[in-house]
Amino acid sequence: MTVHGTGAFGARVAELRRRRGLTQSELAAAIGRTASWVSQVERGIQPVNRLDVLRLLADGLGVALNVLQPEAPEAPEPEPTERQNDLDQARLVISGHPALDVLLTPRQDTRTALLHELADEVERVWTLTHAGRFAELSEVLAPLVPRLERASRTVSGEDRPQAYRLLARMYQALAAAFVRQDEADAAWVAADRAIRASELADDTLGVFVGVFRLVHAFIRLHHLDQAEHAAASAVNALAPRAEATTTPAEELSVLGSLHLALALVHARAGERAAARRQIDRARAVAERVGEGRNDFNLEFGPVNVEIQAVSTAVDLGDAGEALDIAKAVDTSGLSAERRARVLLDVGRAHAQRRQFGDALAALLSAEETAPEIVHTHMAARGVIKELMLMAGRGASPELRALAERADAMA
Secondary structure, eight states, X not given: OOHHHHHHHHHHHHHHHHHTTOOHHHHHHHHTOOHHHHHXXXXXXXXXXXXXXXXXXHHHHTSOHHHHOTXXXXXXXXXXXXXXXXXXXXXXXXXXXXXHHHHHSOOOOOOHHHHHHHHHHHHHHHHHHHHTOHHHHHHHHHHHHHHHHHHHHHSOGGGHHHHHHHHHHHHHHHHHXXXXXXXXXXXXXXXXXXXXXXXXXXXXXXXXXXXXXXXXXXXXXXXXXXXXXXXXXXXXXXXXXXXXXXXXXXXXXXXXXXXXXXXHHHHHTTOHHHHHHHHHHHHHHHHHHOSOOOGXXXXXXXXXXXXXXXXXXXXXXXXXXXXXXXXXXXXTTSOHHHHHHHHXXXXXXXXXXXXXXXXXHHHHXXXXXXXXXXXXXXXXXXHHHHHHHHHGGGOOHHHHHHHHHTTOOO
């Protein structure tokens, strides 16, 4: 989009906004951006080139995409369908109170062996979450959630903190899984329960990890003001402690992960300088950690920071920068889920540059690495739909097959 084109586009946005009787702040809230971003768009300072952002803006203005941007391709209206979610069963399990029977009939179970069994099950939950095997995860969680909730209320006093720690870790995994399945409201519930369980376990860092999961739920809900408030409050509380040379590595891992979460918030708001500032702060923390770690299943370390830098660049529309960073990232030691996410972001970057063959190759590699990530992740389905839309009737058999497997036919 040329400078002249950007100015004309901005004027069109302002006119459509005024016609609908919206202030810049109201439009920003409707599309999950900031008022300053809307202002910059309308003044021709902030270009809007990405098709997904154009669609989001058109929805917020209540107009068809080709009214907002006549040059943009318009997708046909999708057929209304009821798409089953792999975590539907898990969602039901966390609906309501999970251990009403214990409230009615208080009892105590002093079997320490029970906690060892539950600990193994929580490890399995995280293994399935990292692998993106959400259908299996849902089956495991159906009996596990009530068992852990009952155990936290019925084990002996000395074992209760351990029971609450296991409960918190289980809810942290569930929050992460719900975010990836685009079930952000359920992720909010799970994250909030993780925060409470960590506090009852007297696990301070676990509380901050729960906030990290909560931030990602807010981001997926497009509640960027809440996401920024939660992330910034946690960073501001932890950062002064991290200045000490004796700060434990696990505490640094949590702080670094929160910086990355805040970078994502700023990137989704289109705040380029603020997003890069948080990435730089996470890099500084990662240098102190010195190696990839998996404290609280955060997988924080220098490699993870660069992975987030790739994703941030894509979110900001800086596809070339994203691809340059991705070339230098060695993901061989990471979980299948993280490797697939990098490939997904590479695919998104290629799509932004209209390099459709490279985009498809990256998406197929991501699918081979972690099929359920590509088949269920909102960003994956979005870029596949965009590729289908751009290709039109000329879509290759490989692309059509991928779109069918991911339920992403344009």
